[in-house]
Amino acid sequence: MQKHDRKSRFEKLKEEQFDLLILGGGATGAGAALDASLRGLKVALLEKSDFSAGTSSRSTKLIHGGVRYLAQFHFKLIHEALTERQRLLENAPHLVKPLPFILPTYKLYEKPYYSIGMTMYDILAWKGDLPSHKRVSKEEVEKDFPALQTKGLTGGILYYDSQFNDARLNVNLARAASKEGALVLNQTELLSFQKKDGKIVGGKVKDLLSGETYNVKAKIIVNATGPWVDDIRLKDDPRTYRVLSPSQGIHLVFKKETIPCNTALIIPKTKDGRVVFIIPWEDHVILGTTDTPIHEVSQDPLPLESEVEFLLQTGSDYLSKPLQRKDIISVFSGIRPLISPEGNQDTKNISREEVILVSPSGLITMGGGKWSTYRKMAEDLIDRVLKEGGLEEFGASRTAKYAFPGKVGYSENLYKEIQKMYKVTEVSAKRLQNFYGGEVFIILGKKPTPLLKGIEYFQEEVEWFAKEEFALTVTDVLARRFRIQFLDLKVSAKLATPVSQILAKQLGWKESQRKEKETTALELIESLRATYTGK
Incomplete structure (x- = not known):
């Protein structure tokens, strides 16, 4: 996302009246933004960090019913998750x-x-x-x-x-929501709510990159911030109780x-x-x-x-x-982000089923659930939004058969064509196939340039992340676009410099900014290594 494009998005955020403002760009928030946009609502999706930077990139990488729930007799939850599993296999076969x-x-x-x-x-x-x-x-x-x-x-x-690539599915949800009309911004923090007669009518938000603040008007605000739902609830009402x-x-x-x-x-x-x-x-x-x-x-x-x-x-x-x-x-x-309004602290036994809470101010909070059921959660959430906001004219969900970016042109043997065209290993060809699906040739072009000799991650991918996938930091790329930080910390550290150099060109960083952002990424990598090496 280019610098001038981000500025214009904030201007739009300030000027327009939204039907729905969603706080939190993880699976729940991004899924709800896509669902609402497809129904025709005017939607803004704001994420304080990066899409899937929290829980949504750190899952066990499974889309499953949950075998362990059989012993707990959660048959409804299992059936729902297995139904959604089939939908995702059809709608996002590359992921x-x-x-x-x-x-x-x-x-x-x-x-x-x-x-x-x-x-x-x-x-x-x-x-x-x-x-x-x-x-x-x-x-x-x-x-x-x-x-x-x-x-x-x-x-x-x-x-x-x-199994699936959780962060890439999440980023593609944000991309899809943007394509369907949602205003999508990361590195954007809610500072406070604006109210009229005790009801929320908007909020004051901050662009964490520029430091500028903006007022945004919205009929309904949804709190889908995962582990931070209580922080948002307390901004609405300092006397409220914690549910996390x-x-x-x-x-x-x-x-x-x-x-x-x-x-x-x-x-x-x-x-x-x-x-x-x-x-x-x-x-x-x-x-x-x-x-x-x-x-x-x-x-x-x-x-x-x-x-x-x-x-x-x-x-x-x-x-x-x-x-x-x-x-x-x-x-x-x-x-x-397990929700337990009853105060149950035994986290192994708290139900993973979704929970929707509506505050006296009109703030709608969703918690609980799991990646496997994110689409159904989003459908249920937007159904509740329409009911609470008197917006029933927008109709039913349309996400059940929604094709994710990359599905068109994808096949299980696409990697063979990728391997032949780009002279990469089979492992790399399969990574490229499963990351991008049918968009792979659009992203890489005719002859992609490796970031480092002998490591098959490419400059063109980083440029794509910045232009089309909302990447704004080095860690955004290493952890949630390439996924290499989750796979091999040593290789991730090697890629930090070339990634920062490309992002600097794409996002207009000064050299001091580039070094600072590279250092931040490397410090996180070292802190992770220290947890198991003791060094």
């Missing part, structure tokens, strides 16, 4: 992929016991295209997941869910050579009561997640020593080769 899972069994009764539960899972996925589960032998499990500890192994269950019961989940990242696997693995029973996954993702393997109640919410949460140790131990218990700290190449932490 959402089928993923086979192994659930290993070590006792004779476990295979029929788990099979009963997975039969219910299959039934709840009615009309989905993914294969049903099946019981598999010890030999088949060893073939599918070679890294698994085989002592006492009797076989397992093979079932399917889906936050918990932290972390993931460790390894090279595929460290944990050889052809499928994902689910560990159903752990010491902290959560399911733990070992999942191949972007040619790496991630291990997570934890559930640690926290008291303070951070923009860039860091893993606790106890969490790192727990995951290393849990992984080692199930793998033939114990995991060591030196094997970790990256780590990421996310905060679950």
Whole structure:
């Protein structure tokens, strides 16, 4: 997004009257902006940091029903999530992929016991295209997941869910909302609400890049700020009660050579009561997640020593080769914005179902939910917005069959054409195919230029991020556009300088600004490395 374009957007923000102002550009906020725009509402979407900079980029990368919810009898939530899973497989095939899972069994009764539960899972996925589960032998499990500890192994269950690139899906939601007419701005903070007769009619916002402030008028304001929903609620009413019961989940990242696997693995029973996954993702393997109640919410949460140790131990218990700290190449932490109006602090048992709260001022807050159901959450939220605002004339949601940017021109074998045209490795060709889908040739052109020799990330990609995907900082690119910060911190550090140089040209930074933003990105990378290296 060019500098002059950002200025014109703020002028539009100041001058127009919006039907809906959405605070928070994560899955919920960006999804709601797209839903509302497609219905014809005049929408503004404001994000204080970057799209998906919070929880929405730090998930386990799964679009799934939630196998663990079977034991809690959350059948409605599971069915809804599995229905949405199928929609995403159809609407964003480049970003959402089928993923086979192994659930290993070590006792004779476990295979029929788990099979009963997975039969219910299959039934709840009615009309989905993914294969049903099946019981598999010890030999088949060893073939599918070679890294698994085989002592006492009797076989397992093979079932399917889906995985996705969360931050890229989120950024594409923001792009789609903008394409459909929404005014979309990141690095924009709400300072205060404006009221008339006790009802919210707008707000004062700040451009965090220029420091300028603007007044914005809106009939309805939605608070979709995830872990920061209470901060916004307190700006509305300092006497209100807190509804957030936050918990932290972390993931460790390894090279595929460290944990050889052809499928994902689910560990159903752990010491902290959560399911733990070992999942191949972007040619790496991630291990997570934890559930640690926290008291303070951070923009860039860091893993606790106890969490790192727990995951290393849990992984080692199930793998033939114990995991060591030196094997970790990256780590990421996310905060679950669980809403508990009743004050329940047991975060493992708080329902992941969505919660909508309407304040006396008219502020509408949405929390809870999960990535898998973001579209249905957005539909429910905008339905409530129309009801509260007397805007029923705008009609029903139109997102169920909405094709994401990149779907047109995409195929599962597109990587072969990419590999042939650009002379890149198969791994890189698949990354490019799955990041951009049918837009890949528009982005890269005829002969893309590598950012660094021997590393197949390209200058043209960074230029695209700045022009079309709202990237405004080095970390925006490394963490949420390239995803390399989530995969390999050493490579991420190497790319910081060339990325900052391209962004400087695109966004008009002075050399001092470029160095400052590069340093900020490198400091974050080093702080993440220190959490598991101790250095």
